[in-house]
Amino acid sequence: MTATADRKVRSNREAGARAGGPVDSIDAAGLGRARAAGLVAPALVLVLAFLVVPAAWTVYLGVTDYRLTGIQAANPEFVGLDNFTAALADPDFRNSLWLTLLFVLGSAIVGQTVAGFALAWTLRTVPKLVRSVVETLVLLAWILPSSIVAFLWVAYLSGDGGTLNAMLQTSGTEWLLEHPMASIIVFNTWRGTAFSMLLFSAALGAVPPSQLESARLAGAGAFAQLRDVVLPHIRGHVLTNTLLISLWTFNDFSPYLLTAGGPNHASETLPVFIYNKALYGGQLGYGSAISFIMLLINLVIALFYVRLLRERR
């Protein structure tokens, strides 16, 4: 880092000296620190206002009994850690935490990782046309607006003439009401596999074909090849992928569009729980305490991720 910077300084000095210009500039375009800071400032102000302030505000609101309406709306009182102890004692919150864990485990760590890897692995060898058709479908599921895909799944799983029932001959099964968690887990696997597929495709592209070839010549089966040749090469990618998709799935709001957390809290993951409690139910203080717990969990995942990035640089 410093070595590069020093070299930059030196070459700039030389350039400046040759041109007879100012010698004090250390940057290529000759911005100078003050102007550079001025260019960074607008972005930082926005980030500060709409990310840092809200994060800090979560902490403040979380220790008050703030509500959307009523007396507590006018002058909220400091209640200390009451919201947090209330949350830990709230069966709905514990239920929601458990459902979120299931959702992340089922749809991200198992569903998207396995489907993404299986797709990346098999699509290497299939004809180009098949490959691009499959990739396009998987990618569209990922990039289409969430309102549309949510409605597509509501229609697909509907008990009133939905396509899934027509195919399985299970007429009248309301999947979203009878199996809400399974439904949103399958939905999110469908929705998010594209990222894992792309990442593993790139990772597999970096595995030297010669090593795979020699393993095959040595009589290694597909499983042995995967375990002994491929896995050591892509271990870092697997970890990166797991952390990122866990983070995104943990913060995903689309279950709300499918089940709104119901029936009777049966699919109320944390983001939906916060929405229902704070913005729908008006308990802003309590909702903020839960948000703060969410921020902490995000922080833990993000710290792992950043450490991983630093190690690889």
Next chain:
Amino acid sequence: MRTRSVVGRLALVAFLAAVLAFWALPMLWLVTAPFDSQPGLDVSWPDWTLANFQKLSENPYAFSSLQNSVYLAVGTMLGVTALAALAAYSLSRVRIPGRNGILYGLLLLSSIVTGTAAMVPIFQLMFQLNLIDDRSGVILVLTGGLLPAAIFILKDFMDATPKSYEESARVFGASPTQVLRHVVLPIVRPGLATIAVWALVNVWSDFLTAYILLRDPAKIPAGVVMYTFYSEGGQANLPLISAFSLVYALPVVALYLFVNRRYGFRFHGGIKS
């Protein structure tokens, strides 16, 4: 060995068929229902008609919501691209005090403070600022949310472009503004395009931010308006929803096809992560 390869082949075909069915079946409705004279929730060969689009064009909120989506998406895209470019360039080329701390903080922030985790304080903040039901407020929140990741990606991109062009332009007496406009901007254009497309698609798909910050039906964007298309009896208005979904999806599909044809939609081997 031979039977094994036949079995392997069959397994591969079965797997691909299952994959195709799994991903395609839920999407088929988007292609059939809009053209059906009486769309239901099932996928069936449509009784071809364009009447649903006729109904859509008569709906007062369908068109305005798409306009709102364009306004939010373009506004946020311009804000994110411009501010991120300036910040990323300065952070890449100038050793501003505390630079590493800023970058580290941005990387953490972008993953920690998500729309869902921060929806309560953001609602609260916008309420205090009197920006509820204000589209500029939505643009500000979305811009603030997308900026950290955009700065990070662009800074990586700028680090990888050579400084020698800027240095020679300086040697020939160009002012910093001229260097930025005529030398740096053309070089980093692909990076800016990436960020622009990424921001567009993100905002076009956004549901939550607009859902919690906008109330007036004339101001809500396409992602939210879909959930107001119900008949008096509380039934989903399928002719309207299906036709609207298709119109709302088309720009994303078009953008995907364009990007895929032009650049190829994949991460390249040299991906950092």
